Amino acid sequence: MSSDSRRPGVLQDATFPQIRDKRWPVALLPFGATEPHNTHLPYGTDTILGSEVAARVAAACIAHGTNVVALPAMPFGVNTTQLDLPLTINVMPSTQLAVLRDVVKSLEPHGVRGLVLLNAHGGNELRALVRELQPATPIMLAIVNWWQTADATVFSVPGDHAGELETAAVMHVAPQLVVADRATWGDGRTNPSTLDGVRTGVAWMPRRWTQATKDTGVGDPRAATAERGAVFMTQAVERIAAFCCELAVADPARLWENPDR
């Protein structure tokens, strides 16, 4: 007796015939990170969330008749200003570019029309990568920051890193990885910059994590609930899935309206 519980469209789970015998017009590539997330969430938070959103988006699209494949997540992100935090693993933007170029080249011969970079980590600034790669590939490249796709007013203060939004999302998808005793969670308070220009938004500088935070969190996680995480992620998945279905049939020569045509 065997039961097949593999997730539809998740490449890590799929067999050769399952992939070979269909067309896959859209692929999702989650971008995660390996870094501390306050005192209560796992190092793999971004990778876990990106992978889960990708799997749910693939399932939703397949249920609607569009084959979308979720690729394995990139487990390391850009963490150049967190290297003094133990076992944070950084990959340089230039390394991400090299890896992404190879992934795109691998997908090109196999009918993939669109590749969605499904980002789950703020330090991964993927636009420069797409700007560099797009002219060199027929695959339509798009970026989705999953945490920006749904209505964050469901949270009191969504937060930025291991705050209420991310905590609620992990409570929803992997509750066994959230420290149960809420009293031990850091408050995610951040120290303001000592430079006026940075505080007022005239200038941006990357946060030196150990100067800016005490517990590595940015945003108070303590109001998080799994229910709100579920609401937020469900909406995010719906919206990202709708976009993937659009992209599957999009005409790369007509991605913008031309009123003169």
Ligand SMILES: [Zn+2]
């Ligand atoms: Zn995170």
